[in-house]
Amino acid sequence: MNAFGQPGISPTWASSDKDLVGTALGTSRVWFTLGHGILNEVFWPSTGEPQTRDLGFIVAREGAWYEVKRVRRYTLSTPAPEIPLPQVVHQGEGYTLELEFLADPARDVVLVRYRLEGEGFRLYPLLAPHLSSSGLSNTAWVEGPGVYAQQDGATLCLLAEPGFERASAGFVGFSDGWQDFQRNGAMTWGFTRAEGGNVALMGELRAPEGVLALGFSHTPAGAHTLARSSLAEGFSSLRARYLEGWRRWADQLQIEGESLELTRQARTSAMVLKVHEDTTYPGAVVASLSTPWGSIHDDPGGYHLVWPRDAVEAGLALLAAGQTTDARRMLSYLIATQQPDGSWPQNFYPDGRLYWRGIQLDEVALPVLMAARLAEAGALPERAEVRTMVRRALGFIAQNGPYSPQDRWEENAGVNPYTLGVQVAALVVGAAFLDEPDRSYACSLADDWNARIEEWTYVEGTPLDRQYGVQGHYVRLHPPGETSLRGRVLVQNRRGESVAVEELISLDFLYLVRLGLRSPHDPRIRDTLRLVEAMLRVETPSGPFYHRYNHDGYGEHHDGRPFDGVGVGRAWPLLSGERGHYALLAGEDPFPYLWAMAHTASLGGLLPEQVWDTAPIPERGLFPGRPTGSAMPLVWAHAEYLKLFLATQRGRPSEWLEAVAQRYPTPRPPEVLHWRGDAPYPAIPQGKTLLIEGAQPFTLRLGFDGWQGVQELKAAELGLGRYGVRLGPELWQNHRLLQFTRHFPGGWEGRDYAVERSENDGRP
CATH class of the missing domain: 1.50.10.10 (Glycosyltransferase)
Structure with missing residues (x-):
């Protein structure tokens, strides 16, 4: 059954108010971000390509439901400041939701271990795809044990272990899961497809404890295979490999200080740069x-x-x-x-x-x-x-x-x-x-x-x-x-x-x-x-x-x-x-x-x-x-x-x-003054060499004090692709004003320049 409300409201990204960023140090090509205690943008297959807006959670029981990112009562911890393995604990009215996030070191998959405590509460993940770096023209659907979304050759698949009880696809602002709870106080919709718009997916998890796997590939089959492979290998095994990779990298850090807090922030900063x-x-x-x-x-x-x-x-x-x-x-x-x-x-x-x-x-x-x-x-x-x-x-x-x-x-x-x-x-x-x-x-x-x-x-x-x-x-x-x-x-x-x-x-x-x-x-x-x-x-x-x-x-x-x-x-x-x-x-x-x-x-x-x-x-x-x-x-x-x-x-x-x-241990007056059209010298001190430059070969026509003693000089190669004519201090004998123009391969530049000789010696 197709969802209503196409194409949905105008898409946006998640807030830039992030909690943490993470990735695995392996062959994996996913980077995850956390904000307000939930998963925000996930990037794949490079850091320049965000593929989701967020993956959040609703906890609900009869007569009550809460979106944890709006409640915003949570703590966050990591095993060490230089290891981006976040554990988030949300506390609400009668419930506790524990989440732990990591990337599979070998696959393009983000894993979320979850555990919900609270009598009568069920857990509902809400996923907002933004595939191919946009929330426009995404298509979402429910198929078999998973939920999918696709746009322009980018595909994601979200699987759960032990699985979803049911799932639904919809258009944001109209038929998405949040709107279902807002209007009906429970998950009542079961749309199987939302095609061509700003879409969202929601599922009801079968058990209060388990693992979500969000896989990315160019095809639905590929995304499903990767997500399923991660679940098959097991969260604990992947967590150990994730930790090993980061600890091996952190062993090379040379960051120590007297203040534990400042040192912790320095090690966190190194990790952020690496991520x-x-x-x-x-x-x-x-x-x-x-x-x-x-x-x-x-x-x-x-x-x-x-x-x-x-x-x-x-x-x-x-x-x-x-x-x-x-x-x-x-x-x-x-x-x-x-x-x-x-x-x-x-x-x-x-x-x-x-x-x-x-x-x-x-x-x-x-x-x-x-x-x-x-x-x-x-x-x-x-x-x-x-x-x-x-x-x-x-x-x-x-x-x-x-x-x-x-x-x-x-x-x-x-x-x-x-x-x-x-x-x-x-x-x-x-x-x-x-x-x-x-x-x-x-x-x-x-x-x-x-x-x-x-x-x-x-x-x-x-x-x-x-x-x-x-x-x-x-x-x-x-x-x-x-x-x-x-x-x-x-x-x-x-x-x-x-x-x-x-x-x-x-x-x-x-x-x-x-x-x-x-x-x-x-x-x-x-x-x-x-x-x-x-x-x-x-x-x-x-x-x-x-x-x-x-x-x-x-x-x-x-x-x-x-x-x-x-x-x-x-x-x-x-x-x-x-x-x-x-x-x-x-x-x-x-x-x-x-x-x-x-x-x-x-x-x-x-x-x-x-x-x-x-x-x-x-x-x-x-x-x-x-x-x-x-x-x-x-x-x-x-x-x-x-x-x-x-x-x-x-x-x-x-x-x-x-x-x-x-x-430059002390001020160093230049021996040669580099004259350029956009950085001219109106005057130069006595005893200095004036270097008249150009970006291409030229002939310099010069004269003194009213164009007396006109002569022409060919520019020589200076280095780094520049050309120029050096005019040493001996040329200035008995003269106060140098006048010149240049002839380039395309002709005369059509402008005359003048440089005066000043009386000072150029020292600052």
Whole structure:
């Protein structure tokens, strides 16, 4: 009998308010998430493909029924912080429901052991398929001992041991099992099929104790075979193998500390990072096995995509924790997904297919830092492949930097201290992988850009500076095309609002210290930090947190409504981690920031993307210092926590690389000034060489002081695909003004440039 109500209500994902995530360390290709004490999204056959919304439970007896995720009275425990084997105990009016979740190490099956206690109560699993990453056009049916769903070649089968008494398929919001209980107070429907919509399945379990097996395959027969095989092998046997795999991995962890609570959270964070690594595509690490504000939409992307930045953060953290093999595998994956031009896309599915196509130059530079960190540890994979990757990545940076098409928050083009600092560090550490002339050019360009960080991102004498009694500050962003720091920045998620460059503050500048490019005691750093503490810091019962920047719009509305394209940016725990790294390097106490991050954790130790930072709204589950509806867990937050924890033990950040520290122990004025069309020098100090660059061969026509003494010079290859003409200080004798233009293969560029000679010697 077909269910009524096709196609059902609009589908959504489960809440991003997760309890725990898990997977098996074997050949299995399923990843499970828990939220509100039940199974949420299950991913198969890769971390980028969620196949369910949730699998929950109704407990019922005559005259009473309860959906346990709505009751929300439960505890959660695991055998150890680094082992994702959750046991959940729900307590209700006259009943106790115990659940234990794991993935079969050898099969694409999630198992749930259940035991219900309570006189007269029966147990009813409710399964909401979202196959092929969508709740649209699913078909569900009841057949034999199991229930099934299918869409576009993805199929699931749910079996029970000792079995279902009966089962039903329906459309969500009309004929699903929850609606049956809501309308009739019991399970009364027995529909055998719901075709083409947002569907749900429900069954009445034959016994109060047993095991559920949720299998995934491309065919109904395959899903049934896998689920039945897991049940045949037995939960206890699979549980032992699951534990063995995780314990063997955990034996390699180098995570110890004085505080048991902080250490426990560090070991949990390492586990979370490991869970997010793919098995179908080893080394792929998605940003989160969740969808921010997922309970209001059916976005197929969510955060279950690979961002190279987040992946490198995870790799650096696991490498610092002793998991060298994991980090090497992650670097190999990044090598495989590098684009022919040397870049990486903004994000992509674990198989390498592009999702968003933006470019962020920090995501191009960070894999180079990871390769250098592995080299320092003596643990690089095939060096020839790494050399090729590094040269291509640095070539892309050399051709396209210093202005990034997107900043690390994916919102604006321009130069900011974080992205620029990461590019400089990558050029320095990547030079060791290069041959001449690429090596010398990379170092020379790094010296030039490092010396110009303040020119591009530091402003003095603004109203903000006067208000807070400082000389100047680093800005969040210098937009492209602006010749000064007095332009405006369009703020995303704020309905077209723009803000003056000098008014936009962020924590991005702290990475200059973390990378070893600036001293933690540099007055410019200290002055900007003073503004950050006044404008972006928020105190909560969990501890201090920070906003990404003032005027941020990525977060819940003032009244707590979910982010829907506009909103109010909330505080980010990972930024407390960045502040803690600075505290460590500046000789301050980093532990308040570490504790703040730990205090945001879920029952299972998951860290959120954002926390609520204003008055509580209990009806929406929003409390100061606790997770919002943003992504949880966030891989980046767990990596930041783990790295800060380990840095407090070892005295320096994971991003602190010897080559950078040795090159910039003190400010280093560049010997060669790299002139580019988008990064020109209006004037140069005496005694410096001016290098006029281009992305392709050109002829330089130049003259002095009104185009006197015109001459033409051919550009030479510089390295990393760049061309240029070097003009030494001897050419400036008796001249004040250089004028020039360039002839490229396509003709004259149609513009004249001028550079003055200044009287100073160029020292900062």
